[in-house]
Amino acid sequence: MLGSTPGWPAVLADGPVVLRPYKRSDGRTWSEVRIANQKWLAPWESAPPGPWAEMNSARAFGYVYQDMKRAARRGESMPFAVCLQENGTERLVGHLNLGNIVRRAFSSAYAGYWVDSRVAGRGVIPTALALAVDHAFGAGGLHRIEVNIRPENKPSRRVVEKLGFREEAYHQRYMHIDGGWRDHLGYALTSEEVAAEGGLMARWRRVRA
């Protein structure tokens, strides 16, 4: 049903990392970051057909924004802009989506993410993912979060390994990325696995301390 998504919209934060719904006015920054990061992002994303600069222009964001908004309204996803709040200003530096949400007996979602290479290595995405997973298991009413990663993507595998996701599958020719059908490793986490520790954010705080 439209407009009745548990846990959406939401704003989540830990230190300088803020997750919030996208705004129409994010187009210019989103486009600048995406275009500056073409080489960094293209090997890992299922991109729409067309030149990168065009698919990631401020104009294209209008369509991306509408798509995200529609899917979120339908309860199919929770698309967060990942921002850094530093020196009194907030800037968009990445993206984290809980997508393919299926409820009832499955109550599961897939997480996808990226961050601007200029802020990589600061733990922004592990923090964002931990916040989003706790939110999904709490207000979002979900039970399981899955992340699928190309075996070659060591930085992304480190994100889920540091958070203690279980490696549980090897999907052959799983997704069409960067010109071919790419194998993926499947990682997952269910709410029971973090409940006793007070959630994934509590676990992540202990890991990074």
Ligand SMILES: CC(C)(COP(=O)(O)OP(=O)(O)OC[C@H]1O[C@@H](n2cnc3c(N)ncnc32)[C@H](O)[C@@H]1OP(=O)(O)O)[C@@H](O)C(=O)NCCC(=O)NCCS
């Ligand atoms: C994967 C990704 C989201 C990680 O985000 P992040 O906020 O940098 O995560 P972390 O800070 O925890 O760093 C993760 C790992 O990246 C590596 N790393 C750190 N700084 C880096 C840099 N400047 N450049 C490349 N890799 C770096 C390290 O191996 C680090 O692991 P470590 O903590 O054991 O040292 C980010 O690398 C990215 O956006 N990559 C391109 C898009 C992508 O792969 N998306 C995921 C698809 S499944």
